Amino acid sequence: MAETKSPGTQSPQSKAAQTRGIPLAGAVRWDTVVAALLIVVLLFSFGFVDGFGNSLNLSFLIGNTLPIALIALPMTMLVVAGEIDLSVASTAGLSGAVMGALWNQGMTIETIIPICLLLGLVCGLVNGLLVTKLGLPSLAVTIGTLAAYRGIAQIVLGSDSVTDFPSQYLKFASGRIGDTFIPSALLPFLVLLLLAVVALHATPFGRSLFAVGANEEAARFAGVRVKRQKLVLFALTGLMASLTGVFWALHFASARYDNATGLELSVIAAVLLGGIDFDGGKGTLGGAVAGVFLLGTLQNVMSLVDVSAQSQIVVTGVLLVISVLGPRVARQIAVARAGRRAAGSPSPEPAGP
Helix, strand or coil: CCCCCCCCCCCHHHHHHHHHCCCHHHCCCHHHHHHHHHHHHHHHHHHHCCCCCCHHHHHHHHHHHHHHHHHHHHHHHHHHCCCCCCCHHHHHHHHHHHHHHHHHCCCCHHHHHHHHHHHHHHHHHHHHHHHHCCCCCHHHHHHHHHHHHHHHHHHHHCCCCECCCCHHHHHHHHCECCCCCCECCHHHHHHHHHHHHHHHHCCHHHHHHHHHHHCHHHHHHCCCCHHHHHHHHHHHHHHHHHHHHHHHHHHCCCECCCCCCCHHHHHHHHHHHCCCCCCCCCCCHHHHHHHHHHHHHHHHHHHHCCCCHHHHHHHHHHHHHHHHHHHHHHHHHHHHHHHHHHHHCCCCCCCCC
């Protein structure tokens, strides 16, 4: 005999869904969607784009995406905490310019690289102090330092281009592991990625960043040292930006003051595309990395099919808008569905005496 249910009886699944506050159909996360879209784009590109699957192009794709990925690691943490740094590309350009100028002065590369990293750390600390000590908005501060750092880079190196760096460093930055398509620089990046994932998702420090991004005042009352953590994040972002500047100069065998121009747009677009909430408090590093390589793959495919650089910038801008708008629309739809289900579900009958 079929089991009958009273009007107030609900299935365990629907109860669990209402307890979580989300509809069953809205349980798919944005970063999961981005990862699935990356797989679809890769499969399509391997099957239908001429030259995409050869080892030289794959190495080129990964190598050109690594500068975005390097900065995306600390930028993800910064955006999760509710801040942003638009000066990262200028910091990378300044690091490359100082690297070229010091090399022209006869310093060894082993001495130059630590100096460049220290310079990036100082640039990040300047941004962080302006935000945390003076209470200025990070968007305005880093727009200003974006212009300032790029101007200093031009003063340091001028219009010169330095290309004669040691061959072993150039080979590491642009070479591959044996006969594979895997760039040599990918392995250190994976180590940094692992450290960043553990720091953000498996430590009290990372959990406090989500708390700060969700509600800064509540996090402060809970004992989180908000200003110190933000200062650390800005310093770390500057450090990684300078490392990216060094890698950029070696990877492309050219140190110029305008290295990495426009890179901040790609970094922000990739991070937000990966599901990091611009308002802070939400997102995963896995989603951010998926967004980075989705953007890199799309740019590589567009280059292979002869899409102009200007059109690629337009596509990046459109993706940036979609990455901000998409999750918000998805959340509004989920909330609306939950509200309709709650309104349509019958209220339980009062229990008898």
